[in-house]
Amino acid sequence: MSPEITWHKEAVQLYKGPEEDKLFRVETYLTRGFEIINNLDDKVLPVKKDPRILLVGIGRKSYSVACSYTPFVVSAYLEHLGAKYKMIVVDILGDVINDVRTRENIYVLEADMDEDDLGDPREKEYWGKYLSITRQEDRIVKTPEEGLEIIDTYASADFHFARGIHAARIPTGFKTKSQTGDISFIKDDIAFADLSYYTPFDYIDCNNVFYQLVISGQMMAIVNLAKSLNPGGILFVNDIGDYVGNPLFAEVGGWLDDEKLQQIGLVKEDFEMTKHEIEDGRYIDRFTRVGTFLRKK
Ligand SMILES: C[S@@+](CC[C@H](N)C(=O)[O-])C[C@H]1O[C@@H](n2cnc3c(N)ncnc32)[C@H](O)[C@@H]1O
Numbered sequence: 001m002s003p004e005i006t007w008h009k010e011a012v013q014l015y016k017g018p019e020e021d022k023l024f025r026v027e028t029y030l031t032r033g034f035e036i037i038n039n040l041d042d043k044v045l046p047v048k049k050d051p052r053i054l055l056v057g058i059g060r061k062s063y064s065v066a067c068s069y070t071p072f073v074v075s076a077y078l079e080h081l082g083a084k085y086k087m088i089v090v091d092i093l094g095d096v097i098n099d100v101r102t103r104e105n106i107y108v109l110e111a112d113m114d115e116d117d118l119g120d121p122r123e124k125e126y127w128g129k130y131l132s133i134t135r136q137e138d139r140i141v142k143t144p145e146e147g148l149e150i151i152d153t154y155a156s157a158d159f160h161f162a163r164g165i166h167a168a169r170i171p172t173g174f175k176t177k178s179q180t181g182d183i184s185f186i187k188d189d190i191a192f193a194d195l196s197y198y199t200p201f202d203y204i205d206c207n208n209v210f211y212q213l214v215i216s217g218q219m220m221a222i223v224n225l226a227k228s229l230n231p232g233g234i235l236f237v238n239d240i241g242d243y244v245g246n247p248l249f250a251e252v253g254g255w256l257d258d259e260k261l262q263q264i265g266l267v268k269e270d271f272e273m274t275k276h277e278i279e280d281g282r283y284i285d286r287f288t289r290v291g292t293f294l295r296k297k
Contacts, residue, residue: 005263007255011219017189024093024212028059030108033073034126036205036236040077043234043269043293044203050084051202054228056190057209058089060096063112063119064152064160068100070205073130075183076171080133087177088198090186097187101178103170105147106130110163111155127166134171141165191220200230210248211241215255218248222256226264229296235266236293240276243287252288266294 018024036055044051053074060068071089078085091097111117113124131138141148142161150157150165177183186193190206191213204225210218225235239254241247247254251273261268271292278285 005223005260007260008219008223011216015191015214015216015220017192018092018213018217022212025208026059026061026093026096027208028069029062029112029120029123030069030073030106030126030130031120031122032059032207033070034122034129035207036070036074037077039205039234039236039293040074040203045081045083047232048202049081051078051086052198052200052230053085053087054090054195054198054201054204054225055087056090056204056206056225057212058091058096058100059208060093060099061151062108064150064155065107065109065112065165066099066149066151067107068096068103069106071100071183072103072106072170072174073126075174075177076130076134079171079173085182086198087183088186088195088201089183090188090190090193090195092187092189094187097185101185103147105167105169107141107148108166109150109152109160110166111160113166127168131168134168136168139167141167189217190224191217193224195224195228199228200233201228202230202233204229204233204235206235206237208238208240210237210239211244211246213246215246218246219255223264226266226294226296229266231296233296234269234293235296236291238289238291240287240289243285249290249292252290261294265297267297269293269295 055070058068058070060066108123108127112119115121150160239248242252248256250257274289276287276289
């Protein structure tokens with residue numbers, strides 16, 4: 001990768017970090033962890049049994065319970081496979097990083113699994129998988145406990161306790177690996193985060209993060225991630241920036257085209273665009289979800 005890329009140099013001059021009052025979106029779901037597992041199964045594990053993984057922007061909220069999932073699900077799966085992995089977790093928010101550092105249990109509300117309650121039925125299937133790969137029984141929580149924070153604005157905590165809250169421990173090796181440094185946590189903006197101590201990565205997941213960055217920040221972030229990858233390594237990026245006015249990929253009006261990708265040593269694989277509509281009574285918001293794997297040459 002040439003250090004003289006003009007667009008990157010300009011971005012470094014321009015980008016000063018997010019605005020002070022920026023509200024970050026932190027939604028995440030158990031299902032997201034299993035999407036990463038699919039990516040690892042398809043793209044990484046066939047060639048790299050003991051991968052080095054970077055998770056960027058992990059989130060800490062499902063529909064109605066405050067909880068991070070992806071680091072625990074990925075860790076559970078790799079432990080189950082007996083892999084000697086290393087994993088670095090980056091998030092701009094201290095609350096998110098502290099959640100992952102200190103959490104003992106993960107939780108899914110029964111309502112989140114129930115289609116009739118606007119939940120996602122895949123959550124039930126994936127909860128069963130999580131229990132199976134971590135060799136645990138489902139624990140149903142009926143009263144408040146430390147680490148369980150219900151944030152539903154429509155239904156009361158009592159409602160959720162009555163329906164049942166599913167709990168399971170984080171994977172057994174997670175705490176040990178956090179102590180040895182095989183799992184590490186960085187609270188920083190991915191545009192600025194110094195990853196040099198931990199590189200190179202075989203897989204980087206950056207799902208639902210780029211649309212939260214202004215364009216100069218996106219430019220710095222993608223260069224940071226590209227230079228942190230092993231040759232042959234994979235960066236998964238998704239974007240809905242055309243919804244919020246800062247699209248990433250040239251295919252939807254953004255700045256990142258194949259030439260710029262080539263300058264930073266990345267090639268697109270399995271580029272997917274899907275159209276979405278959100279109706280809110282009088283208006284219909286239309287946007288495109290873009291997801292792609294970027295492979296380092
Ligand atoms: C919507 S959540 C997505 C969580 C998870 N990747 C998923 O898809 O379920 C976005 C996360 O990215 C984090 N984030 C936003 N901008 C970031 C940045 N510039 N650097 C690092 N993390 C960022 C937010 O704090 C939040 O935890």
